[in-house]
Amino acid sequence: MGKALDIKGLQKVYGNDFQALKGIDLSVEEGDFFALLGPNGAGKSTTIGVICSLVRKTAGKVSVFGHDIDQDFSLAKQELGIVPQEFNFSQFETPWRIVLNQAGYYGMPRELAKERAEEYLRKLGLWEKRNDQARMLSGGMKRRLMIVRALIHKPRLLILDEPTAGVDIELRRSMWEFLKEINEAGTTIILTTHYLEEAESLCRNIAIINHGEIVENTSVKALLKTLNKEHFVLDTKEALSQLPELKGYHCQLIEDHSIEIEVEKGQSLNPVFLALQEQGVEVLSMRNKANRLEELFVSMVSKNGGEG
Template identity: 55%
Template sequence: MPMPMTQIPALEVTDLRKTYSGRVQALKGISLSVAPGDFFALLGPNGAGKSTLIGIASSLVNASSGTVRVFGEEVATNRSAAMRLLGLVPQEINFNLFEKPFDILVNYAGFYGVPRAEAVPRADEELARAQLSEKAHTMSRTLSGGMKRRLMIARAMMTRPRLLILDEPTAGVDIEIRRGMWKTLRDINAAGTTIILTTHYLEEAETLCRNLAIIDHGQIVAAGPMRELLARLDVEGFIFDIDGEVPAQLPLVDGVTLTSANSHCIEVDMPRALDLNRVFNALGGAGIRVRSMRNKSNRLEELFVHLTGNGKGGA
């Protein structure tokens, strides 16, 4: 009996292996399932196997064994059907810099069989979403780095993919532009497109994604809901905003590390089992008044380091 469409994973990877010449094992039998509508992070150090997995999923690399399915369509045996469902935003800028953004989008859509009568209004729509309408008929080589990144996303969306894979989509852009791109990606996901994101900005993954998998040395070392995986950490961190300046000497609290984050903030690292009131009492006893507190934003980095021994998400 066929599986109902709503239950078919957006991406299903089963016992996937890839061995390159020289017997280098890039993937060692990984299995992974991404649900429809998810915003999923695929993380790992440099050389962990992420790029190989993306290459196989997008039919650019042949697997040694195992299967990859996009909404039920097997990539190796039904490539055309699978690729009609998938959009890829690679890490490298790979459009013609001597073409105009509007033409890039329309021509890309035409290559995938979208009639020009549909492609033209769709290009206008995607350029507007990417905030590139004013640059539609400007030579693309004149675009800034952030604009080129947004154009890559707009191009991938021209085929209306049900699954969008983004390989380092915000690499090299400043934080303000990056946050603007986050909104665009959230909007795309909210409209129903499943997104798989690789990024070395771990804050980005923690902010955007609901589920994740971490790959290390060709194997998945952790996978599941973001909140559940972060809850595995034995320690937790907070930032306390205080009245006045942080004193040179902070009180000692057994099992707790207190450091100055800046002149008005104290960074707190402590085991989960400890009562946070001990910290408040110690600070109060030292005449330090806490105005507000928030979780540290690098919890995913702590988990990543714990699982891989590496401090960066890699490529």
């Protein structure tokens, strides 16, 4: 497998001398589902902007499937589909025309474009709205329209900049399913998101960017392994007036029916259940308290100087 994206020494200094990217190196393998995480202002959107040529880089090299974006810009762009963070289509056009026009900008014959537009608009539930003005669509529909538009020329690399921001849970889940489906069909996907649960459940590899630098670049599994503490919540049958005694564990009563326990890596949970049983506390259910990736993300970003 080759590299879908290869970034070397990417720098971007804006006109006001703000250095948004400080020499980023990043590779994404073909077929990967890759997450690019970072707080606001970390450099995620600037990186994406450079890849799709909306931002002029100050230094460095970027290639998409081996095509340099400066020297082979036409071939590089043919491989690339972009779903930006902000809605960037004409609000007065219809989804049908927006998608067909985009196909035209990639030189796709009209008949083929119509076939594909119908296929994707149906798949993403926009077919009935194809002749409405785009401004009349809901926020979720507008996001899906941008996904259809990005896929119309069948790019091998799809980059989505916070695609599920402001989208309700049900729709978010259906978008995840769709993205998984196209990834399994061979499209490499790079995702930036604020929903870390999204990155954890969709992506295989991950890079964390902060203050214009990559502070972590590894697999999601490897990253999660570095967590040495987890928090569990135990829901009890009876209301508790005080915290049961659980020696060797840091715990607290968070509600009258819920105990939160901090468990270190490798530490067994059996003694907890034995102790609770001895004290007559019946446990009905147990859940992981927080998103594990979120904990890691917060600790990494705070190690690197907080939000930029």
